[in-house]
Amino acid sequence: MSIIQDFDLGSLDTLLRSFTQRPQALHLDTQLPLVMQSLQQDHLDLLPLPGQGHTLQRWQTLARIAGCDLSLAKLYEGHTDALAILSECSASHRVGQGIWGVWAAESAEARTRIVGREGDTVLLEGRKAWCSGALQIDNALLTAWDSNEQPQLVAIELSHPSQRILAEGWQAVGMATTTSVVMEFDGTPAVAIGAPGQYLSRPGFWHGGGGIAACWYGAAEALADYLREHCRKPRPDPHAEAHLGAVDAALGGARATLRECAAWIDANPGANAELLVRRTRAQIEQAVSQVIQHVGRALGATPFCHNSHFARLSADLPVFLRQSHAERDLAVLGQQLAQVPAGAWQL
Incomplete structure (x- = not known):
């Protein structure tokens, strides 16, 4: 076996780069x-x-x-x-069965908006990031933005077909099994909980x-x-x-x-x-x-x-x-x- 004197680090970097970027x-x-x-x-x-x-x-x-x-x-x-x-x-009557989550983190790249409202029932459009446990829970409270740019807490059922889970971006090693994915909403029905801004105040x-x-x-x-x-x-x-x-x-x-x-x-x-x-x-x-x-x-x-x-x-x-x-x-x-x-x- 002969030793290569002029070692090609560029080829090494190319090989390692593809291995480094392999998805979890x-x-x-x-x-x-x-x-x-x-x-x-x-x-x-x-x-x-x-x-x-x-x-x-x-x-x-x-x-x-x-x-x-x-x-x-x-x-x-x-x-x-x-x-x-x-x-x-004052919404304990909404608890029902199943496991709940709370998704209140905000991201510049993912915002959930209220696009329709009739009484306490609202319709959601957009995306929500950092949705922990979305693949393992039944219901969630999340913040959505109303027409006055106020955060409104709403409750959803994860079984509704108008929602889509985007899991490709979840690449965690630590806390991997929480699967804090992105949720996408397309006319998703939800129930308003409390008044606008009340979640934070x-x-x-x-x-x-x-x-x-x-x-x-x-x-x-x-x-x-x-x-x-x-x-x-x-x-x-x-x-x-x-x-x-x-x-x-x-x-x-x-x-x-x-x-x-x-x-x-x-x-x-x-x-x-x-x-x-x-x-x-x-x-x-x-x-x-x-x-x-x-x-x-x-x-x-x-x-x-x-x-x-x-x-x-x-x-x-x-x-x-x-x-x-x-x-x-x-x-x-x-x-x-x-x-x-x-x-x-x-x-």
């Missing part, structure tokens, strides 16, 4: 809807509503689900959030944002438990113990923040919780990022490769954590804090 196959976990149905049958989806004295219990449940599986948490959180929204908008919008942070926390807590178990082994591992100490400091502060936030919401259910929830989400995100780093460095490649639960959480959590908008959210938090009188940080 759509992956559905058929067990997800079955677990959701079991949770419903046992009434384990009927969580205490936020702001009614048991917000912490609600968030503890979300954290427990997230510590099991984040794709399940995505479906479960969306379903239970939908039930809370329907209650807050209601107190429960920020209560739900705190619930997402509880999911982040629950997944990080589950990863941290693997490190704690590792450090219980009889053979000393001072590096791992140092990582465990850092994890404890991060999670201890995050837990206290979530508990304080839940207590404040219960004491002030009708107040605007935006500032407190934004701060809470920022603190939980920072703590979770630290846990991911410390646990991975302490345990090495073994659990990533040989423990299915650890591997799924480790792949999913960084993606789920990006429901935070990072520095954009921090900038808004900073703007709001700049208007707070001095002394807001005093003990």
Whole structure:
């Protein structure tokens, strides 16, 4: 065998480029809807509503689900959030059967519009991005834009033939089984829920944002438990113990923040919780990022490769954590804090 002296990197790049750009196959976990149905049958989806004295219990449940599986948490959180929204908008009679989702993310490339209305019944046209669980749920609440350019919350049934699922663009590895696809509507009937703008203006919008942070926390807590178990082994591992100490400091502060936030919401259910929830989400995100780093460095490649639960959480959590908008959210938090009188940080 002779060695090529004038190696053609251009040909190599061409070959690698086609391999790099190969699409991910759509992956559905058929067990997800079955677990959701079991949770419903046992009434384990009927969580205490936020702001009614048991917000912490609600968030503890979300954290427990997230510590099991984040794709399940995505479906479960969306379903239970939908039930809370329907209650807050005096529309609990719309719940019926099946699994619900909430699709309120907006994209410049995909906008759903209301093109007809008769009473509470509306017709939808356009597209909606980030429709998590569209292949696994039965009903959804989504924001659509009315003729006055106001967001109107509407409820749809996923079985209607006027809807089309566009799944080709879903290329996730982490959180892959949530299949957060694009939905296309062509005269799709829907029911208006609440008044235009109410979805964003209601107190429960920020209560739900705190619930997402509880999911982040629950997944990080589950990863941290693997490190704690590792450090219980009889053979000393001072590096791992140092990582465990850092994890404890991060999670201890995050837990206290979530508990304080839940207590404040219960004491002030009708107040605007935006500032407190934004701060809470920022603190939980920072703590979770630290846990991911410390646990991975302490345990090495073994659990990533040989423990299915650890591997799924480790792949999913960084993606789920990006429901935070990072520095954009921090900038808004900073703007709001700049208007707070001095002394807001005093003990």
